[in-house]
Amino acid sequence: MKKLYFVMALLIVASMVLTACGASAPTAEDCSKEEVFCVGLVTDVGKINDKSFNQSAWEGVQKSQADGVADVVQFIETSDAKDYAKNIAQFGDAGYDVIVTVGFGLGEATAAAAATYPSVRFIGVDQFQAETVAGVSGLNFPEDNAGFLVGALAAMMSESHKIGAVCGTDVVPPVWRFGEGYKAGAAYADGMNGTTTEVFVVYHSDVGFDKTFTDPEWGAQTAKSMMDQGADAVFGCGGLTARRHYRRRPGWRLRHRRGHRPVPDPARSCFPHALLRDEAHHPRSCRPDQGHQRWFHR
Amino acid sequence: MQEEKQSNSLIKQILQTISDNSLVPFLAILTAVVVGGVIIAFVGGNPILAYRGLIEGSFGSTKALSETAVWATPYIFAGLAVALAFKGGLFNIGAEGQLAVGAVASSLIGYALPEWLGYDLPAIIHLPLAVLFGVLMGGLWAAIVGWLKAYTGGHEVINTIMMNYIALNTTSFLLNGVMKDRSPTNVIARTPLIADSARIPPIFDGLRVHWGFILALLVAFGIWWLLNKTTVGFQIRTVGLNPDAAKYAGINVKRIIILTMALSGMLAGLAGTIEVTGLNYRHELGFSIGYGYDAIAIALLGKSHPLGVVLSAFLFAAMRNGATRMQFLTQMPVDLISMIQAFILLFVAADAIVRYIYRIKSKGERVVLTRGWGG
Amino acid sequence: MTEANIVLEAKNITKQFPGVLASDNVNFDLRKGEIHALLGENGAGKSTLMNLIYGLHLPDKGEIFVNGKPIEIKSPNDSIAAGIGMVHQHFMLIPVFTVAENVMLGDEVTKRGSLDRVTVAAKINEISKQYGLDVDPNALVGDLPVGLQQRVEIVKTLYRNAEIVILDEPTAVLTPQEAEDLFRIMRDLTARGVSIIFITHKLKEVLAVADRITVMRAGRVINTVQPSETNEAQLANMMVGRQVILTVEKKDHAASGDILKVEGLSARDQRDLETVHNVSFTVRGGEVLGIAGVQGNGQTELSEALTGLRAPTGGKVTMDGIDLTGKSPRVMTEAGLAHIPEDRQRHGLVLSYSVADNMALCDYYRPPFSSRGVIQQKALDENARKLIDAFDVRTPSPFVNAGKLSGGNQQKVIVARELSRHNVKLVIANQPTRGLDVGSIEYIHSEIIKMRDRGVAVLLISAELDEVMALSDRIAVMYRGQIVAVVDSKKATREQLGLWMAGAHVETTQA
Known part of the structure; x- marks a missing residue:
């Protein structure tokens, strides 16, 4: 039992030290600032490297950074359909300027988010719009x-x-x-x-x-x-x-x-x-x- | 005085039970977190930042808490389903399918019943009907497996897996066919939205957490009560622990096997039902995928005790929910979360590893969750 | 005898298990060519000591010497290498293998990659001839009677060149005649220089065959004596630690009308073989009918068919005029059956339930234990306290798990539950005292007799001939699924019963 306490104490101390070291870690750029241009991308249920829409879109976003258009680019992979709104909100709340949502599955969540975050521009890859949604550009391909x-x-x-x-x-x-x-x-x-x-x-x-x-x-x-x-x-x-x-x-x-x-x-x-x-x-x-x-x- | 003393001892008893049973799971979680951190660091991430994201994303704000509760709700129901089956000596791998059956059934009642009747129903009738129908169908689905086990000896592990295929493919068939949302813009295999009268309202405006979450907690308590305080629970536990003694004691073992599976399926069906009526307001192919399998992990981690199930459901929910924030902060893939979950389970299942690392002596009795293949 | 003759010596062996000091500074030695009996009740520490010597456990303290040299035994491999062999109470044989295959198992002889059965068979024949074991290496083990299977186990140890053989409760599964055969083999072995440790709790056998007797109690060696200097009563006292009454006091009692009536009953076992054929008998109120027989002659299936655990394939069972053929255990219990099952841990108890829950295992659904489907914990606890008092169950509290109790107390929990039921007309007790300590045996015997004296019919099934003879008013002998004889117990002799149990032709008229 003594040994157990020792190991536990060690773990706690170690984690505290690590926390102290890690405190300074968060990303330096603050997307809520006017002069910082941030692009976020939310995938559909799937992976960023799917050799398909997700990957192409992400490569495009990365290119915007390489070309000096965007200062910060980030992506979030969706693992469950019920997280669509939450994942978009993650970027919305952080003050991102453009949010790319990939896949027609996110269409409804994107439209809803466009209403919640009127100052954010959304790009909906493969999202067909029966009626135009303010703030959302749907990308469809031939x-x-x-x-x-x-x-x-x-x-x-x-x-x-x-x-x-x-x-x-x-x-x-x-x-x-x-x-x-x-x-x-x-x-x-x-x-x-x-x-x-x-x-x-x-x-x-x-x-x-x-x-x-x-x-x-x-x-x-x-x-x-x-x-x-x-x-x-x-x-x-x-x-x-x-x-x-x-x-x-x-x-x-x-x-x-x-x-x-x-x-x-x-x-x-x-x-x-x-x-x-x-x-x-x-x-x-x-x-x-x-x-x-x-x-x-x- | 007497009562006060009793309630005191009850609390003491509960605390004792928790501390007796939670040491190994707790250490398993701790170890998994440490191992996960090492892996994050190894692939070039910042473990502290990742875990900060995980905690912020799951508990850091009211919204985060609400989302964690949203995630926890189906986990609690489905976890209870598997745990109850474990208590009855059965391994229900079919929660996944039962959940889908429940979701389909309740969404059918949710959107189609007013159409059939030709008039709107009040919520007080419509909602319970939708929920009940989902629960019953889930129970029926599982009861088939119970019947096969009791009367033909077919092993429930194989049969629940097979029933999962049937359930999921039937769901796909229905959602692509007769139950498909016919609105012109829809291309997705999903049902129409259920009527407002069949929806469980959110608890707070602006947050997604709904009364189904409270129901989950109540049901967890109810299952604990059923198992420990009623004759039915006594029979289920006896059959689970020692079917020979159960037969000797005059318990109708076959009936209890079917009943246990049915109850388990009802809980799994409830998980699907509540997702439909409380959160998504429709059933869509691909929603609720994997909950039935996560539920097995949750029941194992919670040692099949309802309270343990609730706690481990929260843990899983927090990890799933916090994963977004973690990914946002560190760009670590969400798969990492699945990996940490897998580590937790590995350490819980192979508790010898944890006992060895922390030099804990076994308390003698081993918890046997299910009987082997021989049944 | 000089020191050099000591082949095995255990010095100051101590072994602590959680909560139990299983071996407390034990000293034990074995001389070349002797039969040294280790006598003690269940839980006295005999098996622990042997497991330590055989390498199944490691001692906390103490040393083991073989032929005067200290050796370290960490696993059975070490002890086998040191010439120690053990025949366990439950045979470690694979029924679908031949004798030769079983014997070489774990030590396979191969010739160009395939098993060399011929060489092994030759060696078995040699051993068999040398020690008079009469074992056919090519027979399938599953086809052999229990006595022969035991000899296969002995051959296994000799095949591995054992000079010290440990026999753990070897007579438990044998008829008196088979036991005599075993004793002859044991003497043959010792005559050829093999030394034997003979573990048992049966006093008569010890006196008949042992050269020295060591008695253990509660993890300690009480004494080592010569058979010529002692007697049964003295050994029993050493085993139990107090005066023991070896015979059951039983008044003559007039039996009343038939309670249990069995007509032409047949039943099949798991493998679908008919192990009970056309059995008929009656048990009257106020009498004990004992069924004697070697284990595995259909007693298990008979008792299960009578108690609702197994569906009979033919015949009729009535209790007090009510037809109970093939009825469920619940119906039988409600009609007045009390059943003390053969395997208390498998059927009689849920080991991880509390004593209180176990004491209501069959009656949980009835008031006062439940009301409208809700278990009344208070009633359960009260009932448990009452029964713990009345039946002298040694437990720290009613809330302790039944699995934590000793075998004797576990059995008392079952006996208390069954015999305390208000409506008991018939008691079926199968092996009610197997593996129990003398004190518990005495107690359970007296409870059974009490029931008989109250006018209850008792069917006692036991493989312990002494028990059947001590308790029964009439004795039926079961052989190969049939009742081959029924006699008045006063007229029965051990020898005659033993012959019947072994299948000898029945000439005596039935009582």
């Missing part, structure tokens, strides 16, 4: 165009004339647009070259939102079954779900050498420019096509 280009490219590159797409749920319009665009693009290429390409598009609509974009095992399985049926190009559209078979499947390279060819990184295909491999390595080119956006209403 996903069908992107899908179209990928589909055309895949059909042109395919030697087996079988191509596939592994997507998140088609309940989400952008994902559906990717998929349909992909089919249309393949058909277009067929028309040009006189080929007949078989297109497999599979949506992961059989699970809930918690899972549909975060299920790389399913993605890998589905992609594999497509390859087994002869597909030599597979397009991934759907967060982490579409990520696994590109990034982690060891068998992939083997298939590649045997004549399968990759389609450029699907996650990047959110932005049509990124389709070309060279450009994918230059984030600067990942700028939204201004012709299609409502960029900062106010």
Whole structure:
């Protein structure tokens, strides 16, 4: 028992010392000041490095800092849908100037927060607005165009004339647009070259939102079954779900050498420019096509 | 005088129980926090700042407290569900599914009943109906597993897991289909909003904490009373501790197994129901994911005692809730919180580690939570 | 005998368990080729001492010498290496393995990666022949009778070259005849230089077979004596620490009408084998019917079928004219059955419940213990205090967990609960005194006789022949699931009963 008290005392002392040392730690910049420009980003349920909307948006925010526009940039990953409002409020209360919310799931929470924090500008990535919400700029993308280009490219590159797409749920319009665009693009290429390409598009609509974009095992399985049926190009559209078979499947390279060819990184295909491999390595080119956006209403 | 003495001894008894049972969990938490801090420091973060964020974010303001209570509410109900099953010698892994069933059922009553009837119901009828229906469906869902256990010997661990799949996929089917919110802008698999008359009001204006939280505390007390003061509770505990002796004592073991599962499912259903009626006002696919599994951890950490469940539910709620602030201050990933929770559980489950670190001697009796696979 | 003859010596052994001084400065020695009996009640510290010698526990203080050399025993591996073998009360055998496989278990002989059964079997045959053990290495252990399984355990120790063999309560599972066989084997072993420590609580056996007797009580050695210099009464006094009445005082008592009537009862065990075939008997009010038999001859299933714990597969059971065949335990209890179960920790008690809760285990739902579904703790406590007084249960308070009580007091809790019920017409007591101290045995015997004298019918099932003979008015012998004989206890002899228990043909007419 004596030893126990000793250990406990030691722990308490250690934690007190650490607290004393750590007291000075908080971020130096104060976002509530007029001259400090702060940008915060709230993800949907998912990770910041999802090779999809979250990551692209965050890279954009980081670029704003690199370009000297923003002084402070921060993100919060949402782990449960009921925290949307709280996570946005975290930035709102800290006096951030711009808050980026990623994903249509945050649409309602963003609109509500815009009313609570009228001086903050919100950017809602992939948030469709039936009616204009003051303070919120919704970003929508011509996903069908992107899908179209990928589909055309895949059909042109395919030697087996079988191509596939592994997507998140088609309940989400952008994902559906990717998929349909992909089919249309393949058909277009067929028309040009006189080929007949078989297109497999599979949506992961059989699970809930918690899972549909975060299920790389399913993605890998589905992609594999497509390859087994002869597909030599597979397009991934759907967060982490579409990520696994590109990034982690060891068998992939083997298939590649045997004549399968990759389609450029699907996650990047959110932005049509990124389709070309060279450009994918230059984030600067990942700028939204201004012709299609409502960029900062106010 | 007599009464005063008794209440005194009751308080003493409670304090004694707490100190007897909480030492190891407390040290497990402490150790996990220290280990978590080391990991934060290792990945280049500031552990003190991280923990400050965690505490500020969970207790630092009325809003933070309110959010912690919001998080704690389903945790308490679901934790009680698992704990009650443990007391009856059953391992209910199915709280997740029972919770979803309860949420779907109560949201159905919440939005559709006025439509069916063609007129609005007063809250005093509508709300209890919505809650009751969710609770009953959750109970029924679990009772199936109880029945399978009692009459076919099917193990509840496997069956509750299977029932989770059925529940979650059925939920998905319903929310994408007949129960989907048909408003033109909606693309999400979710139900329409429930009627105002089926909503539990918040306790304070401007804060999300609602009366469901108070209900959770009352239910925790109720479960303690049921288990320790009633013949039903006596039967449940006897079956849980020694089913052979229960049979010998004339207890209908099969019936008690079904009853225990049903009660457990009702509590899990209540967790889902209260989330719908008190917080979200609808059920949406992806809401309440993982609560049923967290509940197992909460029941284990709380040693299946209702008071312990409430306390550990608060701990988990505070960690989940404070995670935002922690992340905001340090940009540490929220996964860290799950990791610390996992460490706490690891140290509680493998209490030998904690006992070894702090040189605590075992008090002899081991708490057996469930019987093995043989049942 | 000189010092050199001492093969094992334990000096000043002390072992403290939480709350119990299990071994208090104990000295013990074993000479080459002798049978040294270690006598004592349950909890006297015999098993602790042997576990210390065998390496299952570590002593706090003291030393152990083998052949005069001090050795450190940290695990059974050390003791086996030192030539010590132990045959536990519960056999450590795997029923689906053959004798040879069991014997080599943990010390497997392999030939090019596979088990070398031939070599092992040859060695077993050799040992078996040398010591007259008569064990077939290729038989499946599960098929062997208990007596033979025990010999397999002995072979196991000899196979590992044990020169010192510890036998822990070896006769508990044997018929008198099998016990005689065991004693013969023990003598053969000692004649060939093996030394034996014989742990028991049975006085008769000690006097019959031991060369020296050491009596332990409460963690201490009371005395070491020669069998020729002592007698049963003296040994009993040393064991218990006071004068003990070895016979049960029993007045003649006229039995009244039939209370329990069993007709053609059959039952199956867990493996779905019929272990009770077509059993019929009656028990009258005011008599004790004892069922004698070696363990595992269907007694367990019989008593379970009679008490509602097991559904009978055939036949009829009536109590006082009411048909109770296949009824639930609750119905039987309410009809007037008091059941003292065979396994008190499995069936009779919830060990983590308080004594008070356990004393209301079967009646919790009835007033005064509950009212409208709410347990009345006060009534429970009052009842417990009353019964603790009336049945002399030694417990610090009614709130202590039953698991903390000694075996004897645990059993008294059950006896108090069952016999105090207001409506008892029939008592079924299965192994009511197994593993108990002499004091508790005396007490429980007297309580059973009291019930009989009050006109209650008593069915006593026991593997202890002495107990059956002491308590019963009539004795039925059970063998392989059948009642092979029923005799008046005054006319019964140990030898005759032993023969019946072993399955000898029944010639005597039934009483």
